[in-house]
Each structure stands twice: as C-alpha cells, then as structure tokens.
Amino acid sequence: MLSLLLKVLTAYVAFAVKVFELWNVISQFEDVLHQEINRYVDLYSQPGHDQIANTMDHLQQFGRCCGANGTIDWATREVEIPHSCINGYTGERYLRGCNEEIMFLYRVQFGMLTSVGVLVALELLIGLSCTLCLWRSIDTKDTYKY
Numbered sequence: 120m121l122s123l124l125l126k127v128l129t130a131y132v133a134f135a136v137k138v139f140e141l142w143n144v145i146s147q148f149e150d151v152l153h154q155e156i157n158r159y160v161d162l163y164s165q166p167g168h169d170q171i172a173n174t175m176d177h178l179q180q181f182g183r184c185c186g187a188n189g190t191i192d193w194a195t196r197e198v199e200i201p202h203s204c205i206n207g208y209t210g211e212r213y214l215r216g217c218n219e220e221i222m223f224l225y226r227v228q229f230g231m232l233t234s235v236g237v238l239v240a241l242e243l244l245i246g247l248s249c250t251l252c253l254w255r256s257i258d259t260k261d262t263y264k265y
Contacts, residue, residue, distance in 0.1 A: 127247055131240050138233055145225060153218045156187040164198045176203035184217035192216070 159175045162168040179185055185204035186192030190212060193200045204213050 160187050160192050179203040182220050183213050184215050184220040185213040188216035
C-alpha cells in the first residue's frame with residue numbers, strides 16, 4: 120500500500136513539472152503572438168492584404184482590443200484608427216492592445232485548469248490518505264481471533 124502512495128505522489132510531482140513546462144510554453148507563445156500581431160498591424164493598411172485586414176478587424180472587434188499594443192500602434196504608423204477599434208454601441212475606443220488581451224484570456228484559462236487539477240489532486244490525496252488509515256486500522260486489529 121505504501122508503494123501505491125509513493126507512486127501517486129510521484130505522479131503528482133510529474134503533474135507539477137508538466138504544469139511548469141506548460142507555463143514556459145505559454146511565455147514562448149506570448150513572444151510569437153506579439154511578433155505576429157505586430158506584423159499584422161504593419162500590413163493592415165497596405166494594398167493586397169485584405170485577408171490580414173479582415174482578420175485584424177475580427178480580432179479587434181470581438182477581442183475588444185486595438186492593435187498589438189493599443190491605439191498607439193496606429194498613431195506611430197500614421198494610420199487612421201480602424202473602426203473595429205471602436206465599440207459600435209457606445210462609440211468608445213478600445214485602449215488595450217490585442218497582445219495583452221489575448222494573453223490575459225490565456226492566463227485566466229490556464230489558471231482555471233491548473234486550479235481544477237490541483238483540487239482533483241488534493242481530493243485524490245485525501246481519499247488515498249483515508250484509505251491508508253482505514254487499511255492500517257483493519258490490519259492492526261485482531262478481529263478474527265477466537
């Protein structure tokens with residue numbers, strides 16, 4: 120029974136290592152995302168890149184963000200701020216950059232998944248501990264002695 124407990128604890132440590140590795144992958148993803156959205160902003164108003172403009176408009180409208188780093192992206196490129204950066208109902212501009220908004224959503228989702236994993240691991244550990252205690256109490260009693 121003790122070997123089972125050690126195997127479970129080893130699995131929990133492996134889970135923690137994988138979570139840490141995944142966090143590093145998300146950090147690398149952030150760099151790639153930043154580069155690609157900056158590239159999309161650069162190509163947004165250039166002729167022949169309608170698909171990129173449509174993708175960027177969709178991202179800004181539904182992500183409620185503007186440019187890669189905010190409205191400053193459009194000002195530094197001396198381009199008019201796209202209509203997709205403006206809320207159609209209230210007329211307010213989205214100030215947050217899409218990099219920041221997307222990474223915020225990823226981190227929230229990652230945090231929720233990690234929390235669920237930790238809670239399940241704790242529940243399993245408590246159940247295993249209770250099982251081990253019950254097994255020990257049954258094993259040490261001489262209930263079958265006549």
